[in-house]
Amino acid sequence: MNSMKSIRIGTRNSPLALWQARQVAKKLQNKNIKTDIVPIISSGDKNLTQPLYSLGITGIFTKDLDIALLNDEIDIAVHSLKDVPTELPYGVKLISVLARDFHHDVLVRNSKAKNKDLKDLKIATSSLRRRSFWLREFPGTELTDIRGNVQTRLRKLEEEIADATLFSLAGIKRMNLDLDYEFLPFLLSAPSQGVVGIAGHEDKTEINDILKSIEDSKTAICTTIERDFLRTLEGGCTAPIGAFAEINVRNEIRFLGRICSLDGKDCIETDEIFQYNSSEKAGEILAQKLLKNGGKELMSIIKRSL
Known part of the structure; x- marks a missing residue:
């Protein structure tokens, strides 16, 4: 070469x-x-x-x-x-x-909304996943769309398009931005985020x-599971689907997966720990469990609504 x-x-x-x-x-x-x-x-x-x-x-x-x-x-x-x-x-x-660095979603507020409760915030996001998972936690939240790169969205936020917006922590860290942000455990990350x-x-x-x-071999294993999970649910990048796999200290896989309705009211999720076997399609198996547990009907409703 x-x-x-x-x-x-x-x-x-x-x-x-x-x-x-x-x-x-x-x-x-x-x-x-x-x-x-x-x-x-x-x-x-x-x-x-x-x-x-x-x-x-x-x-x-x-x-x-x-x-x-x-x-x-x-x-x-x-x-x-x-x-x-x-x-x-x-x-x-x-x-x-x-190698994956940061998979989390984080909340960034504008300067005038520092003291508001989470449930009272107007949220700017164009991600169906973030919208759905937020509404699951805080029904009735006012939501608005926001597009553009990190810098553009920060500018729009300070122009008071909303009280707060949601970012991938990886983007903030990679851009070395000095921002105040809050971790939100209920916002399960997108498959392969970070x-x-x-x-x-x-x-x-x-x-x-x-x-x-x-x-990075460990990241390859985990993202393959996450992407197989997404592919089997037929979510593409438009359905409210979250997935995160990690290898623990015992060399086991812990996998979290979730699919929610657009309004956040109906959610099906899984949290499993298992031994990795390269000959098995773990992500596909996990997704099939969700599909059999009501996920198929939920996906049909989501697709009809989009």
Whole structure:
């Protein structure tokens, strides 16, 4: 590979996405691989007025990078893994994941809402999952949509679009933002939240082998379970589905999964600890349990409502 051209790293053009691309570049450069970062404006970044769930498609942040991969304009695409659909276009595959850092959701308030109770806050979020899980805890909350990168949403918050908004802690930490935030245990994170994923073209085997060499194996196991859970529930990125898997000190998997109705009133969830077996599709098995326990009917209601 050293005698070949640089690996072209495709990424969205947001500050957070560029940070992620640079992390991948550093890991490749540590293996004496040359890299070039190629920013691409995604459809999700072009339309900041409609909430994502109203656009009616999955992969809105990834499809432009998929096209660039298939057109050989880039060699790899770096994503926030939670944005990557569980079904990818023919020829494109998820190759590698970096170690997960922060999977949590956190609450950030505007300066005039510091002393309000959680139940009294007006919340700005365009995530169906965050909306649904919040309403489960605080029914009747006033909600409003908000789009844009971290900096844009912070500006809108101070313009008093709402009392508070919800962020992935990973984004705040990666941008090194000095913010006051609150952990909210009831907001189970999105599948693969806090993970940088790298997609590639299935035919570029030499590059893909290099990408596998920078993968974090424990994160790969956990995100595979989470994504299989999501895929089996057929949630894409539009249904209120949360999932988080971690490997404990006894080398067991603890898995938390949840699906809720859009109003948060009906929720089905699981919390299980089990031994990992690479030959079993643990995420699929866990999702099937939820589907048999009322999840199938709940998913049908959600799909009809969107």
